[in-house]
Amino acid sequence: MTYLPTLPTPRLIIDEAKLRANIARMQGQCDANGVALWPHIKTHKCLEIARMQLDAGASGLVCAKLGEAEVMLASGVRRIFLAYQLVDPETQAGRLRALADALDTLIVAATSFVQAEALGRVLDRAGITLPVLMAVDTGLGREGVRGLQSAQATAAVIQAHPRMRLMGLYSHEGQAYSEGVDRQMAAQHCVESLAAVRDAIDPALTLWPGCSVTADLAAALPGVHAVRPGTYVFGDLWLSRLTGQMSIAETALSVLTTVVDRPEPGLAFVDGGSKSFSSDKTPEGVFASPADERDFHITRVSEEHGWVTGRQVNELQIGDRVAWTPAHVCPVVNLADTLTVVNEGIVTSEWKVAARGKVS
Ligand SMILES: Cc1ncc(COP(=O)(O)O)c(C=O)c1O
Known part of the structure; x- marks a missing residue:
């Protein structure tokens, strides 16, 4: 011993009992609301933990980079959402195709008008058609369309492209990492922003908000299909002392x-x-x-x-x-x-x- x-x-020390409790708590909150949990693996980058999340009931995994997704295949995962901008046919099309071949479902991200066009070129080169989630900026000022006009224009690029199928909208509300944040208000603001874009484009689009500060509360809000938290699996000072999650x-x-x-x-x-x-x-x-x-x-x-x-x-x-x-x-x-x-x-x-x- x-x-x-x-x-x-x-x-780095992992308390396995606490890890399992964090996984079970978030999964329980999603299950209770009939919402899918797609954990982001950027926090743990570890096959054993990905397997625990999938065994607990996660519907799929979220990765940022192709390299993360390639490693995660060994977890046995069948569905991955690559929540990051793909733009380079030269270096990314072949890897994307191999990944899509290895999975049942591979979802890719469109984050703006110009990036959606670039994503189309990557898919053309890869010769594959994939489901797409369009990012909506809900206040972080990073990925995502800004405003309804830009959302409609970007959605039109995706809908017109033969290799993209627009399936829903996602956000990363990283601005919720602020001391003393009102988590309920933050979750509501995010989901309402996504819903407004959905209503302007297509009521059938699914909503995928995602961030550990708000995921448990967002899962209880109407219209949410899936949440995508990452940090909840371990937690840290931001998620505990500062935001009270x-x-x-x-x-x-x-x-x-x-x-x-x-x-x-x-x-x-x-x-x-x-x-x-x-x-x-x-x-x-x-x-x-x-x-x-x-x-x-x-x-x-x-x-x-x-x-x-x-x-x-x-x-x-x-x-x-x-x-x-x-x-x-x-x-x-x-x-x-x-x-x-x-x-x-x-x-x-x-x-x-x-x-x-x-x-x-
Ligand atoms: C696109 C995206 N989705 C989900 C997450 C998970 O957020 P959190 O670590 O706050 O749970 C992140 C985190 O950076 C992200 O960038």
Whole structure:
């Protein structure tokens, strides 16, 4: 048996019971409303977790990049939505075709008038016809048509193209990641924005909002066909302390570190910096907080060092282990080769972050 204190650090630790609870909770909320759950795998990039989500009842998986989807095939998934702009026939058509051949359903994304035209060229080169979800910008200002006129013009491009079948509308309401957000209002705003576009184009279009801050509430709103959350599977400071979607105690991933220095009162260093925690932080400048909610935080990072400051920092001693909840979990996972799975303090498995670095 391997116990946590004997492991080298830094290391990503998964509490399997909490992971399973997070998967079951979101699936339960979707099932109760008759809404499909398509989890985004960008958060875990791990075949074992994708299989858990599918076994729990997920209808399909969402990936951003072709490389992520290619890796996820080994999970046994039969339906994937590639929620990212495809634009390059030269490098993407062959891979897209191979992916479509390997799956029962492959859905692709149209995010604007010009990108829809480019997507058409990729599909022409691939020689395949695919279902398309059109993105609607509901406030993030990233992917998605802006306004009804642009929505109608983009939908017309898709509907006129022989290799595209417009099936619905999606959004990523990442703007809901704001401190103290009213989650119900955010979910409602998003779904109403999608519904307005649907009503202007075709009442048969399905609605696919997606973001962990709002997914559980969006699933209960009329007209929603599917939700596509990713971060809910682990949780992080954004999803717990800042937006209140879950508690810190429910977060399933922590970064285990060791205290390596105490050079002056009020300051400790741990052996994880930006190469373990990424550069993402909360609006207060916190990169990570202790999973057991003691009152100190990582408030500055260099590559291999985390500066720990706060009221209880003087309690730390060299060699102490500290498990941290990161501010934003998704880039943290992408920095690690493996996830160490723990049940009641005992290491039970080591899972590969199989789609790590698959950014093309
Ligand atoms: C297109 C798209 N869909 C779904 C998600 C999942 O969002 P979250 O991680 O907030 O659950 C993301 C996250 O970046 C995304 O970009």
